[in-house]
Amino acid sequence: GNSVTQMEGPVTLSEEAFLTINCTYTATGYPSLFWYVQYPGEGLQLLLKATKADDKGSNKGFEATYRKETTSFHLEKGSVQVSDSAVYFCALNQAGTALIFGKGTTLSVSS
Amino acid sequence: NAGVTQTPKFQVLKTGQSMTLQCAQDMNHEYMSWYRQDPGMGLRLIHYSVGAGITDQGEVPNGYNVSRSTTEDFPLRLLSAAPSQTSVYFCASSYSGQKNTEAFFGQGTRLTVV
Numbered sequence: 553g554n555s556v557t558q559m560e561g562p563v564t565l566s567e568e569a570f571l572t573i574n575c576t577y578t579a580t581g582y583p584s585l586f587w588y589v590q591y592p593g594e595g596l597q598l599l600l601k602a603t604k605a606d607d608k609g610s611n612k613g614f615e616a617t618y619r620k621e622t623t624s625f626h627l628e629k630g631s632v633q634v635s636d637s638a639v640y641f642c643a644l645n646q647a648g649t650a651l652i653f654g655k656g657t658t659l660s661v662s663s
Numbered sequence: 664n665a666g667v668t669q670t671p672k673f674q675v676l677k678t679g680q681s682m683t684l685q686c687a688q689d690m691n692h693e694y695m696s697w698y699r700q701d702p703g704m705g706l707r708l709i710h711y712s713v714g715a716g717i718t719d720q721g722e723v724p725n726g727y728n729v730s731r732s733t734t735e736d737f738p739l740r741l742l743s744a745a746p747s748q749t750s751v752y753f754c755a756s757s758y759s760g761q762k763n764t765e766a767f768f769g770q771g772t773r774l775t776v777v
Contacts, residue, residue, distance in 0.1 A: 583762055584762040593770075594770060594771075595771050596706075596755075597768065598765045598766070601765070603762070646762055650696045650708050650711045650721060650755075650760075651696075651708075651755070651766055652708075653698075653705045653706040654705055655703060655704060656705050656706075
């Protein structure tokens with residue numbers, strides 16, 4: 553079945569450090585891929601998405617590229633800020649089904 | 664524009680009690696779903712609905728019932744609460760079930776069963 557695996561956290565970085573959160577997926581067909589972010593005490597909100605191979609999603613300085621050959625969708629940011637501290641979820645969506653999430657990665661950024 | 668509204672935000676139940684978690688959306692979305700979030704488990708799908716009158720089970724449906732009588736509302740019912748149902752529950756909606764559609768989430772309901 554479809555599944556998402558993302559790197560275990562927590563990830564602790566200093567402000568302005570480079571961020572990578574790894575995400576790989578297993579799916580039949582060609583799913584869409586998403587990164588959602590959850591700030592403390594809030595629900596999830598979409599950070600970025602990519603709908604086909606080689607697409608790059610980007611938002612707020614975050615980027616992720618849909619790599620079909622490696623079944624990956626790694627999240628990157630060149631310079632993190634304290635305000636980026638949150639839980640990040642990688643997810644996939646196959647048509648006709650609901651989102652399938654990874655277990656989430658907690659990011660803590662200190663000044 | 665309220666988006667997805669969940670009530671209550673917090674709830675404590677005794678084992679065996681029943682309750683309904685409410686979810687309403689004002690975006691005229693066809694697709695709605697319920698997830699539970701547990702530490703180290705991510706979000707797991709409980710039930711979902713592709714439109715009024717149509718519901719289906721997700722990954723962890725046992726102990727939960729749903730119905731969808733209107734487009735706007737998708738309540739989740741716990742018939743006899745158990746401590747294993749202690750969790751944070753999220754309702755989500757999207758315009759359609761198409762794979763590239765963004766899902767919008769409520770703020771969550773934190774449920775404790777004692």
